[in-house]
Amino acid sequence: MAHLTADKNFRLPRTVLPRRYTATVSLDLEARTFTGTQTVELTVHAPTNEIILHALALQLTQVSVRIGGTQHTPTSIQPVAESETVVLRFASPLPTGEGSLAVDWTGRFTEGLRGLYLSGKVAATQFETADARRLFPCFDEPAFKAHWALSVRVPAKPELTVLSNGAVTSDKTEGAFRHVTFQETDVLSSYLIALVVGPLVGTPEQKVDGVPVRTWALPEKAHLTRFGQEAALASLPRLQEYFGLPYAYGKVDQVGIPDFEAGAMENAGLITFREVALLLDPATAPLSVQKRVSEVVAHELAHQWFGNWVTMVWWDDLWLNEAFATWMAYKIVDSWKPEWRVWLDFDTGKAAALHLDALKSTHPVRGEVRNASEAGESFDLITYEKGGAVLRMIEGFLGEEAFREGIRQYMRTHARGNAVADDLWKALGAASSQPVVELANAWIGQSGYPLVSVSQEGHQVTLTQRRFYSEPGASSGERWPVPVVLRFEDGNGVREQRVLLREERTPVTLEGSGEIRWLSANAGSTGFYRVAYDAASLQKLASNLGALAPSERIGVLADQWALVRAGLAKVEDFLNLAGRFGNEEDDAVLDELAGRLSYIESRLVEGEDQERFRRWVERLLGPGLEKLGWEPGPEESNRIRLRRAALVRAVGVLARGQGALGEARARVKRAFAGDKQALEPNLLDSAVAMVARHGDAALFDTLLEKMKVEPDPATQRRYLTALTSFEEPALAKRGQELFFTDTVKMQDVTTYLSGLLANRTGRDAWWAEVQKRWKDVVGRTGGAPMLLRRVVESLGLMRTRAQLEEVQALLQTHPVGEAQQAMKQTLERLAQDVALREREGAGVVEWLRRQA
Template sequence: MAHPTEDKNFRLSTSIRPRRYAATLTLDLDAKSFSGQQTLELDLSAPSKEIILHAIALELGEVTFRAGNTQHKPASIQPVAASETVVLRFDEALPTGAATLDIAWTGRFTEGLRGLYQAGKVAATQFEAADARRLFPCFDEPAFKARWALTVRVPQGLTVLGNGPVVKDTQEGNLRAVTFQETEVLSSYLIALVVGPLVGTDAQDVQGVPVRTWALPEKAHLTRFGQDVALAVLPKLQDYFGLPYAFTKVDQVGIPDFEAGAMENAGLITYREVALLLDPATAPLSVKKRVAEVVTHELAHQWFGNWVTMVWWDDLWLNEAFATWMAFKIVDQWRPEWRMWLDFDAHRASALHLDALKSTHPIHGEVRNAGEAGESFDAITYEKGGAVLRMIEGFLGEAPFREGIRQYMRKHARANAVKEDLWNALGEAAKQPVEELATAWVGQSGFPLVSVKLDGRSLSLSQRRFYSEPGVTSGEKWPVPVVLRYQDASGVREQRVLLRDAQATVKLEGEGEVKWLTANAASTGFYRVAYDKPGLEKLATNLKALAPSERISLLADQWALVRAGEVSVADMLDLAGRFGDEEDDSVLDELVGRLAYIEGRLVDGEDQVRFRAWVEKLLGPGLKKLGWQAAPNEADRVKLRRAALVRAVGGLARGKEALAEAKPRVARMLQGERDALEPNLLDAAVGMVARAGDAALFDAFLQKLPSEPDPATQRRYLLALTAFEDPALTERARGLLYTDTVKTQDVSQLRGGAAGQPHRPRGVVGADAHAVEGRGGPHRRRPHAAAPHRRGHGPAAHAPAPGADAGPAQGQPIPEAQQATAQTLERLSQDVALRERCTPEVSAWLKRQP
């Protein structure tokens, strides 16, 4: 009979639990190897003849089990690749009760960005979801919390950071031995270590907690903003949870090469540099907002995830959805002028797009092993989960929701919890049937399309599951908390309806004619809305009466209905034509994103020229009115509006005047003139100039790329290299995939840019995937917040050939990315069908325009 560990879905027995790890690691950074010794304190609730630990590529040496005055040596030590474990077998049963396990081992740094790995000059760890086993033999499941007492021996002259503050620092020959304060009980995925020539800000105290932000010396001047964010939001988080911060310190570290966007290790938060470091004088507001959101997201995890931890990865959303929602809530309190909830809507849009596929998954679904856990780091877990929490908060009320969270944190402190524990706490605090609402949204994939028809003051509502593929239907229903906002003779009103059934009729409160009605007020609901033609016309005629979030949803929902074959693209373009005098930057971002898709994928040849001219006619006057030069003390919203218009007129429409304005400004910027371009124009201007650029400009960007300290600027140059339309330069950019010029973390970004070129040969991206697979392997953790997010589709791009991005060899999916591969192929197939269906319709519509 096969041993249970031969099953890749093997789970640890709860009869043996760790209580404390006391480990010493010795790192050889030149050889990229390590050795370790640890005493692991255990509790056995039943006799056992074997102990099973997780371990990958670790060579175990001396192992001794001690209980009381007896000791036992294992009769065999058997690694099992399928379950990433090592089985220690003993000749006789080990006794129940407290015991210790002494283990010595050796290993090598991981090639890639997991476990302990080399990131340029820095050695760093990344353990979530299940890669602590690459450095320690351990119980590598989140339910097995323990205290960790670590000592690390490294060469002299390097900064050494761990989860706790340093309590002892001694010299041992040529090595330095650093001992960290023992941690609170933590799951193994939250342990972290960073070693390298790092420098930090001065420690600043927040209610007794020292906060520091670290980077390589040449980037030390970029740490101030991330430090200030942490100082500002940490007290707000302590106030929200009603609990003090538990992990003695906050260290934030920018890692030069990092798989995730950031990782919430207790007391030692690691970041991709672009998610932490910036120069406030030159950073676009979008970058500042994104850094603030990521820092707050990771700090929120110190309570929700680190202090109270999920039992297993099927409740990963308890961590990520909550931290996503909380980050926007806290940053919005700190900087209300940033209008963070509009950015939240942009993130939610990616989840709506993904969740309309047949290959989507529920927020809470079965996770059988660590590989499947990695697939859970996606927009459903983060953005849909966060949107559902926001919707539940809106249903319960802000104060009862917060009290429920506080009860949950108090009851499960230092322990693990499941989703039902959260629903119980929220329901008890709010005296509402939370479980009914939450279970439907968390346990069921997809979301509803709410159809709306108004007859006098009688409103007909109906719901059905929305799919982005035309003709697909199913019978699911949700309890939909519909928030109506409308204007009648008594003014603007709101009315709430919990739509439980497939259909319902609602009598609107108030009096007189209803001038307009939106069925997702403030866009807080996770659903699409379909209006009948009279209702849509009323909204289009009264756009200024709608909130920006409602105008965004109107455009986004209409576009989704176009993709689903339920609305004509001509009607969508007619609606878009009503937004010519739009002044809100976030609404313009949405508009430009939708138009960019049409320009890049649904028109060709003369129709593409006509479409660009129509866009310039629609939005060009707004740019001419604003001009390119910001006025003294100009409001951020005006700067962002200008940036959106530059993307539309110069990027999407390829306006000659805009390009002529951008070229000399970009040239001056490359020569070091900081005021050549207002920071919010940098991405758009550099992109449009690169697209029309020559080899000399390509070389200028390439030369600046490796030495640029600012990660946002470095990313801008990297993306610029993929924007050149000269085929020879496109090929040069693609060739960088095979060099160290592009960090492992940036390979997928460069591939994506190269794939967007319309003249790219079919199959190239698939070949690239095969060639660069060894530069990091498949991800286990979604690169959340890895780059500043902007609403819309970005540069116009033709759809890659179906299957081109499927995976490394001949389109075969990476095992840990089968779900993502299925989603990509489904979207590509829909893109092809959309092009076939809509291209003639767009062409006919363009011919009708004056």
């Protein structure tokens, strides 16, 4: 009979619980091997003749248990591949009580980006969701929290920095080795343990309320650490104040890792980052990069409370960690840099989640997770962005003060422990006296979201709701408690009115008097729903765009485009609305407009019609760019610089304007010759992309050489992406050949793959190569779950029905087991894209001919 552990969905019993790990690991960096020895203090809660630990690719050499003064040696040590466990069996039952488990083991570094792996010159760990078991035999589930007292033996090389969760308490040289011991941690789940060893240099130590903070990088990137350090120094006191609790983990080390799967990882006291999410030079970095680094730093520090101090019981509440940190990060950065208007960036993430959540193949924010592998699929837009948007919507409904008091209650009640979603809702409900459990669980436990339709006659408004699908004709009967905030203008000015829309149809009488000039049914676009206005209401909004907040103008555009995708509006109506935005001055609105128009240009029109569409875009937005010019003024604000950058993206990248291309060529040439004033930083990405698209072999060689030696990760990424953009066929092929070389790091393979599939002239040949070498393409991810998801998602860049059928055949014949959700979502979205092209392409052509 098979042991109960012979099941991928096996969960550890609560019979034996760890209290404290005391472990030493010895690393051989050249051979990429390690040995370990540890004692686990544990409590046996019921007599048992076995102890089950997680261990993956580890060889246990000596094992013994001591309880009540008696030593017990296992009669068998049985690894179980299905559950990644090892079963220690004993001749007689172990008695209840406190004892200790001693284990020695050996293992090898992982070849991918999980467990303990070599990232260039740096040995680093990445354990979430379930890869601590690749370095330690341990109880590798989040509910098994324990203290960790770690030490590390490494070669006695003075240039090596050795970091872990706790501060260094001892660093001794013993012959050819250094033995570094770290301060014991507070109780932590195994996925939050971390170790980094490499030739790293750090910023000078700075303290926040006695907590030392340092930011680390390779020596050649040390000049790029200051901004990330400042972001941490700004975030930490704001988070302590919000939670009403001091930071718990002694110190904060932030480390840039040269090759890293995720954006960053919130290991307690030792936060690891992909370099591009931490390192930058504020003198040359676009504001988008500065905002992204600030947001990631704040996100990971927010986890030190929400996730590390109070931890989910199991991975089905992963969303609770990630959604909260996503929302919190924007709140913190907005407090630090209000002029950045980061909530508009939050809305961009929310928009992507709305797109995904309109599919039939979406999933609830909180869904069943049977094993750690399935948890890996949950790191997506629904978990992060929809979850964060729902929290923001609930905060808007409860009010900031009540919401924060509920969070503080939750933190106090579950300090150092584990909790589930309902624990949070109950705390928020107690603090606000509102039906939070009902409101939250409707949004968290149910997939999808509503389309709120608005019909208005004077002060009488009828709101109706039904589930929104991007599939034309799809329908189902779900309803939500929708916290609708109406914003409108009458004779006495602008006012707001709140309605909790529970029923399918609700009449509302607008307050005030006089004519209603315009009505927005999603004030500030904080609600996670789409709005469909009747024709007269939409016309009023289009005629009063200047009265709407930027987020509301974005919402009107995005909702109207979503209605086109769903077959509820015609593309001509959307284009007529888009034509009203020629004088738009807000960069975020311009980017939303350009994103929708770019989709039409790349997917719905061909040949002469494509060129005709580009010229229409240039006529619409070109005058704005001409008025601003490319040269920034001496006292110019960020708002103006970002507007210029958005117009360059629209006129130069989308519309392929020849004037913009000529300007970019001249300025890139000057920049490459060393002229630091040639291009304002916010124009760099667009200018290099435009020039590369039309570039020659000499430019390809220049970009390749610059990319290889560039220390700034954002600049390096810019050059790498540009190498996918060359449209001269021979150079497009050269770009493709780089994919299977070390020139493209593992962390970058999905970005590079997507760039190649987006290349107009190289796409078909590359797609044929991808199909032939699919196993090699997938292999380039090293099995990293997030990268596998993105490889699958990149196939959504295909365009025709024949290509859709080829994608279907490829994924049917060679499925990616760790990306089941991504496969379903990508195929569904691509099928809708192809159907939209067939349904609306002629409408774009007819509309264009009427514009002449």
